[in-house]
Amino acid sequence: MARMNMIEAINSAMDVALARDANVTVLGEDVGFFGGVFRATAGLQAKHGKTRVFDTPITECGIIGVAVGMAAYGLRPIPEIQFADYIYPALDQLVSEAARLRYRSAGEFPMPITVRSPFGGGIFGGQTHSQSPEAIFTHVSGLKTVVPSTPYDAKGLLLASIEDNDPTIFFEPKRIYNGPFDGHYDRPVSPWAKHEGSEVPEGYYTIPLGKAAIVREGADVTILTYGTMVHVARAAVEELGVDAEVIDLRTLVPLDIETIEASVKKTGRCLIVHEATRTSGFGAELAAMVQERCFYHLEAPVERVTGFDTPYPHSLEWAYFPGPIRIGMALEKVMKD
Numbered sequence: 001m002a003r004m005n006m007i008e009a010i011n012s013a014m015d016v017a018l019a020r021d022a023n024v025t026v027l028g029e030d031v032g033f034f035g036g037v038f039r040a041t042a043g044l045q046a047k048h049g050k051t052r053v054f055d056t057p058i059t060e061c062g063i064i065g066v067a068v069g070m071a072a073y074g075l076r077p078i079p080e081i082q083f084a085d086y087i088y089p090a091l092d093q094l095v096s097e098a099a100r101l102r103y104r105s106a107g108e109f110p111m112p113i114t115v116r117s118p119f120g121g122g123i124f125g126g127q128t129h130s131q132s133p134e135a136i137f138t139h140v141s142g143l144k145t146v147v148p149s150t151p152y153d154a155k156g157l158l159l160a161s162i163e164d165n166d167p168t169i170f171f172e173p174k175r176i177y178n179g180p181f182d183g184h185y186d187r188p189v190s191p192w193a194k195h196e197g198s199e200v201p202e203g204y205y206t207i208p209l210g211k212a213a214i215v216r217e218g219a220d221v222t223i224l225t226y227g228t229m230v231h232v233a234r235a236a237v238e239e240l241g242v243d244a245e246v247i248d249l250r251t252l253v254p255l256d257i258e259t260i261e262a263s264v265k266k267t268g269r270c271l272i273v274h275e276a277t278r279t280s281g282f283g284a285e286l287a288a289m290v291q292e293r294c295f296y297h298l299e300a301p302v303e304r305v306t307g308f309d310t311p312y313p314h315s316l317e318w319a320y321f322p323g324p325i326r327i328g329m330a331l332e333k334v335m336k337d
Contacts (some may be wrong), residue, residue, distance in 0.1 A: 009151035028080030082121035083228035100144030110165035122175025132276035156207030173227040210254035218245035236324040
């Protein structure tokens with residue numbers, strides 16, 4: 001075991017994958033010599049060589065298009081999109097090619113692509129460095145969507161994604177890149193600052209995709225969340241003294257609906273928290289699934305606490321995030337009925 005923050009755990013996962021499998025490659029803007037804008041790939045090119053870890057031009061469509069071809073050829077590429085906000089030029093390659101090729105070829109061409117990308121706010125990155133577009137990808141059949149919340153989960157889930165034969169969108173919440181999250185959910189934590197980290201195995205291990213984690217047990221209400229909001233929700237309920245069961249989804253697709261259903265049937269109440277905008281956010285799908293499966297066990301309507309339906313506010317991003325005040329208001333509403 002070693003103490004790692006999330007960046008170090010992600011770096012360790014790629015290092016292990018590169019060492020274990022000669023078909024694994026890492027590509028993207030500045031991932032080679034420079035080691036990535038957040039240093040997630042630091043040292044990998046020097047250790048594994050320029051043919052295994054290499055820089056690309058600034059062309060997201062090209063990065064993913066190349067990765068599709070590499071995967072069809074038999075490699076396991078790990079393309080990095082420097083910020084999730086820049087992934088849209090690659091959307092056609094992801095939706096029309098990566099997500100469909102395994103099915104279209106009757107399994108002849110698997111697509112073991114793991115697209116890594118920092119997402120979400122918390123660093124005053126403004127509108128073009130802070131978006132949370134996960135719901136777009138959960139809509140696409142053939143893509144898997146993963147969002148870790150801890151260094152331990154980040155490494156295990158990333159290794160599982162790399163080994164999977166389907167394309168995976170691996171969104172990394174940069175607000176907690178240098179965790180463990182220190183509980184200061186009302187102010188920025190620099191993604192470049194050095195923090196002590198948490199215990200992570202140095203070698204190989206995986207966490208199965210499609211398995212949620214109950215990070216706090218409770219009996220009165222179920223909170224469904226992922227990424228940074230796992231820590232925000234835990235801090236809020238502990239501050240408020242609510243006996244809430246907090247579930248970290250970890251993977252949005254495939255979704256661990258069994259764990260969700262069991263928890264909501266136990267508590268009879270459900271609150272969903274995510275950073276992305278409210279309309280058509282992944283929370284809407286979660287609310288529909290809970291209603292379909294747990295309707296006769298619900299004691300109150302399902303509630304959501306989300307980002308607002310506005311362009312991302314640079315100077316007001318900490319008002320935009322779900323925090324203890326809005327979570328507390330939603331808990332009061334869902335528990336009074």
